[in-house]
Amino acid sequence: MIPATHIFFDIETLPTANPDVIADIEASVRPPATMKKAETIARWEAEERPAAVAEAVAKTALDGGYGLVASIAWAIGGGPVVAATSAGQHGYDEAVERALIAGLFGELDRLREEFKVTPTLVGHCISSFDILFLWRRALVLGITPPHWWPVHAAPWKTDDVQDRAQCLTSTGSSTRSTITGLVGPASYPRSSTVSR
Incomplete structure (x- = not known):
C-alpha cells in the first residue's frame, strides 16, 4: 500500500x-x-x-524565474490523479497559474496538518527541476511556498523527496525495481484524471 x-x-x-x-x-x-x-x-x-x-x-x-507553469498533476498516496492547467478562457492566465500553485501548496499543507508529518514528494527529476521551478515561480508570483518545501533536499533523505531519476542514476537499478522500492509491489496510483 x-x-x-x-x-x-x-x-x-x-x-x-x-x-x-x-x-x-x-x-x-x-x-x-x-x-x-x-x-x-x-x-x-x-x-x-x-x-x-x-x-x-x-x-x-526551464527556469522558474522566467518560465510559466502550464499544468500540474498529482496523486495523494494511491488516490486518483488530479490534473489542472493554467489555461484561462483565452489561453495562459497568470491568475489561474497563481491559484494552481497556491492550491497545490495548500493541499500539501492540509495533508501535513492532517497526518502531522511532512509529505514525501515523489516524481521523476523533481529534485533538479519541478521542486525548484515551483519554488522560483511561486516567489515570482508572490506566493509563499510552504516553509518545509524541500528546495535543498539531500538525495539520501528519502523522507522529503523520492526522485525516481535520481534513484535510477545513483543505483543503476531498473525502473521497475526502483518503483517497487519506492511504493511497494504492484501499488501504482490509479490514473483517473480530473481536469479544471
Missing part, C-alpha cells in the same frame, strides 16, 4: 510570455564571436538570428 503522505506529482512548463523579458533576450542574442566579417555577420543576422532568439526564449521554460 502506498502511504497517504506520498505525493506523486509532475509539472509541465511554458516559456515566458512577458514582452519585456522577450525584448531583453532578443537584445542579448549576438552572432558567434568567431564571426568577424561584416557580410558573414549580416547573413547570420538575417538567416540565423530569429531561430537563435526563439531558442533562447524557449529555454526560459
